[in-house]
Amino acid sequence: MPAHTLSDPARIAFAGTPEFAVPALERLAASGASIELVLTQPDRRSGRGRKLTASPVKHAAERLGLSVAQPATLRTPELAASWPAAPDVLVVAAYGLLLPQWLLDWPRCACVNVHASLLPRWRGAAPIQHAILAGEAETGVSIMRMEAGLDTGPVYAARPVGIDPGMTAGRLHDILAELGAELLVEVLPGILAGSLAPRPQDDASATWAGRIAKADARLDLNMNAAALERRVRAFNPWPVAEAGLTDGRRLRIWQAAAIDAEAGAPPGTILAAGAQGIDVATGDGLLRIERVQAPSAAAMDAGAWLAAHRLEGVSFVC
DSSP states (O other), X not given: OOOOOOSSOOEEEEEEOSGGGHHHHHHHHHHTXXXXXXXXXXXXXXXXXXXXXXXXXXXXXXXXXXXXXXXXXXXXXXXXXXXXXXXXXXXXXXXXXXXXXXXXXXXXXXXXXXXXXXXXXXXXXXXXXXXXXXXXSEEEEEEEEOOSSTTOSOEEXXXXXXXXXXXXXXXXXXXXXXXXXXXXXXXXXXXXXXXXOOBOOOGGGOOEEOOOOGGGGBOOTTSBXXXXXXXXXXXXXXXXXXXXXXXXXXXXXXXXXXXXXXXXXXTTOEEEEETTEEEEXXXXXXXXXXXXXXXXXXXXXXXXHHXXXXXXXXXXXX
16 A cells, blocks of 8 residues: 655654554654654663663654654643644654643644544543453544543544454554554644544543553453453453462463353363363353463463373362
């Protein structure tokens, strides 16, 4: 697909932090926009060595030769004194800090956000995971004008995408990141020209996608098998679903499938274990665990893990 270009190069500031924001930054750079400043969160310590690590957006901006600022807070308007003059548009994609009113008012035209849902469905920090958790067949991306409320601003454009059976949050993330970047550069000329009017959201139809925590990863096998499968997919690649065995072992579960069959046993009971996986009774139906990871080990097919580990006499903890 040919890259979209801006007939009149726009002056852009960009705010983003994780991998989701990188395609939008790259598409803007390829469009001919003048990206005069990139805002991203400060370097964070991560990994076993607690080494300072730059965000994916910082790495991309430096590769593109762009100016980067990493304020720890946006509370004071005086920050902008060291930045370039106010841009035409501030584009925001998963920046991770709430924008105060002075920053919303900073650009000449608007603050524009790339959001990974069909607003007003799934406002909030984790729309991709919540769409999968809810068992929805479709989600998408929205380009919205930012205002003081979280994800409440009017929408310039939206584009849907199907959620295929078995799709993980990681795969859906990558699809939506590219789709959002594509839609952004398509609609930006109309936003800059004032010819594309955003439509207000229907607040009554809004749903909330709260932040996912590591504690959410523990599976409750009293739930039905279909809901458990969705949790496994929604938490891949982070925080990764996990379950414990009655002998104290714990397993991260990277892939599982709901089996429509009567368990005939209490939730957590292991009914079969072999090359196809580990069949576990749930509150309704069977969950076939297909890919696992033991602590300090690599993820592997459950059949390969079973070749070196026995499950006789144990069950999963509910």
